[in-house]
Amino acid sequence: MKVRGPLIGLSLFMAIAIAVTWMVYATLRRDVAGPTTPYAAMFTDVYGLRIGDDVRMAGVRVGRVENIELAGKLAKVSFIVENDQHLYGNTVASVTYQNIIGQRYLGLSLGETGSRGMLSAGSVIPVQQTDPSFDVGRLLNGFEPLFTLLNPKDADDLTKGVLQSLQGDQASIPLLVQQTSTITRTLSARDQSLGDLISNLTKVTDTVAQQNDDLDHALDQTRSAVANFDARRPALQDSVGSIARVTRRLAAIADDVDPSLNQLITREPGFSKHLAGIEPQLAFTGDNLPLLLKGFARALSEGSYGNAYACDLNATGFFPGLNDITTFIVNAATPGNAYPITTKNMGWHTPRCRNMANG
Incomplete structure (x- = not known):
């Protein structure tokens, strides 16, 4: 009798505790009553949305969020909806504020684009028909x-x-x-200042919007350039090492040349002082140098007024073995000589020298 009483009390306590625990669990889990149908939606941002949050149509809870995962650059939200509620090809999914503490829910509504056919179980609402989460904190910071x-x-x-x-x-x-x-x-x-600020921001936004394609192209080119640099990283590292070695060699050469160069500049009377002392002679040379060059050009140019022909100059006298070879080469290369070449008709001079010899 003494054991039976406490056992009954403990059993009642355990039953009540289990019932209360189950009620709390069911309340927190917020299961959907009855059979459900699974769907999914793709979002660019689901900040604040949690597993177990409500899925609502026209403000009425019709399901719950089952899973949130990353699919590439998008967020995939898997959810279930009661069987008596249907989704269509033009259904729009949005992450909406539920209360001021930041809770969200997944709202479903009919949009203006998309087919009006009923979606099958497991269908995915594309990102074009979803509205991402909105950060109120970012708005307030504005x-x-x-x-x-x-x-x-x-x-x-x-x-x-x-x-x-x-x-x-x-x-x-x-x-x-x-x-x-x-x-x-x-x-x-400050109304004028605020108005000017808003106007300037509008102009900047319009300009950026007009140059959207150019900006995308510039970003693509920048990304391509960075990728090329990254692909050629070993070669660039080797080049940097080579530049470092060349720099060290140039520094060593500069260290060797510096004393001599410093002595050339600072010694007395010194190179600079000597140039300063002959400034009139340098000026005279500079003034007459163009005339001197013109004279050389006139004497060395083509014409009958200043040309000199060394027809009888024989530079092969110092090399007797070249006499016959040179004669054959000159004869074959000179227009007007007899052909075939023999020892009797072998030419020794160019046409200019032959004309001068014949008067």
Whole structure:
């Protein structure tokens, strides 16, 4: 009898504990009642969406999110929907805010594009028919430039006035109105600046949008250049090593030449001082050098007024073995000589020298 009583109590406690635990588990799991049909959707961003979150149509819960995984550069969300709810080819899936603490749910609605046929079980909604998650924090951060225009003291006074008014302080209401008016005047004084800022941002956005193709092309070219550099990394590393070795050699040569060069520049009387001392002679030479070059050009150019022909100059006298060979070569290469070549008609001069010899 003594053992039976505690055993009954323990059994009741265990049964109640199991029932409560099951209720908590079922509440947290939020299972879908009845048979379900699986589907999936592709998103570019599912920030904030969790496994077990609701799937809703027109605000009514009709399913739950079963799995979230990465598929390439997109996020694939697998979910189930009650069998009596159907999805169509124009169904749009969106990640929507559920409450202020950041919970999301997967919303399903009918869009304007796509077929109106019913989707089969396991179908995947393409990314073109999904709306990604929206980060409210990013939106609030966009107002940061506006908040920086406010005077911190005025903002604190405004907050204090609101709190006092909510607490029933009647005297703080006129002060609250006055502070609100002050902040309004501050913002209105910056209206032109804010308008110019928005206009400039609009122009920048329009320009970037117009140059979208060029920007994509530039990014592709940059990516291709980086890929080529990466593919040629060993050759570039070897080149850098070669440049380093050449630099060290040039440095060694410079170290060897530096004393002599320094002595050439700094010694007395010195090369520079000598050039400075003969400045008139250098100037005279520079002025007359063009005339001298013109004279050489005139004497060496083609014409009958200054040419000289050394017809009887024989440079092979110092090499007797070349006499016969040179004669044959000159005779064969000179137009107007007799052919075939014999010892009697062998030519010794060019046509110019033969004409001069014949008068």
